[in-house]
Amino acid sequence: MAAERQSGQLLRVNGVDYVTEVDPRATLVDVLREQLGLTGTKKGCDRGECGACTVLLDGRRVLACMMLAVAASGWEVTTIEGLTSSDGGLHPVQREFLDNDAFQCGFCTPGQVMSATACIAEGHAGSDDEIREWMSGNICRCAAYPQIVSSVAKANGQIGAGTIAGIDVPVADEAGSTA
Numbered sequence: 001m002a003a004e005r006q007s008g009q010l011l012r013v014n015g016v017d018y019v020t021e022v023d024p025r026a027t028l029v030d031v032l033r034e035q036l037g038l039t040g041t042k043k044g045c046d047r048g049e050c051g052a053c054t055v056l057l058d059g060r061r062v063l064a065c066m067m068l069a070v071a072a073s074g075w076e077v078t079t080i081e082g083l084t085s086s087d088g089g090l091h092p093v094q095r096e097f098l099d100n101d102a103f104q105c106g107f108c109t110p111g112q113v114m115s116a117t118a119c120i121a122e123g124h125a126g127s128d129d130e131i132r133e134w135m136s137g138n139i140c141r142c143a144a145y146p147q148i149v150s151s152v153a154k155a156n157g158q159i160g161a162g163t164i165a166g167i168d169v170p171v172a173d174e175a176g177s178t179a
Contacts, residue, residue: 008021009021009022009069009070009073010073010074011031011036011069011072011073011077012074012075012076012077013032013036013038013077013078013079013082014038014077014078014079014081014082015076015082018036020035020036022035022069022070024068024070025068026068026069026070027064027065027066027067027068027069028055028062028064028065028067028068028069028071028072028077029041029043029046029053029055029064029065030043030069031069032055032064032069032077032079038079038081040079040080040081040110041053041054041055041064041079041080041110041111042107042108042110042111043065044065044107044108044111044139045065046065047065047066048063048065048066049139050108050111050138050139051063051108051111051112051115051137051138051139052107052108052110052111052138052139053065053111054110054111054112054114054115054137054138055077055078055079055114056076056077056078056114056117056118057072057075057076057077057078058075058076059076059078059118059121060118061114061115061118061137063137078114079110079114080110080113080114083113083114083117091113091117092155092158092159093113093116093117093120093151093152093155093159094113095155096150096151096152096154096155096158097109097112097113097116097148097151099151099154100147100150100151100154101144101147102144102147102148102150102151103140103142103144103147104140104142104144105141105142107141108138108139108140108141108142111138112135112138112140112148115135115137115138116135116148116151116152116155119131119134119135119152120152120155120156120159120160122134125152125153125155125156126156128149128153131149131152131153131156132145132149135148135149135152
């Protein structure tokens with residue numbers, strides 16, 4: 001027996017409101033990719049272990065494979081497609097990843113970029129060790145970690161903490177907690 005679909009489900013993604021029918025069991029990554037056509041968010045392990053599906057929910061990192069799409073209703077979802085400017089220019093984190101060769105196969109790159117953007121906005125990019133700690137939920141099977149850390153550090157120098165794509169994000173205090 002097929003699950004009932006929830007009609008008229010409102011999802012706000014990258015500043016655009018979508019009203020769609022959603023299977024209540026569907027994960028956010030599946031709805032983003034299959035129903036909304038936003039394929040930048042990757043489906044890696046489908047178990048919340050690799051970080052390839054990282055998106056932002058009101059500026060906070062979430063694993064889209066672990067979240068039901070219906071739970072995202074009423075929140076602002078930002079995907080990799082939502083980081084580019086209105087003129088199509090790259091976000092500073094995207095630019096640094098490109099300039100520093102912080103990818104090889106590219107599969108993990110969207111999740112890495114989303115996590116890096118949040119890491120900077122949260123104020124967790126003060127040192128290479130801090131970047132490694134706060135990016136540890138994102139796996140790069142090609143081992144481009146030195147370039148990723150370098151890219152995050154350089155982007156941090158350009159944008160600093162506080163906002164992501166126009167969304168205010170709580171900044172960490174010296175103890176690492178956010179208010």
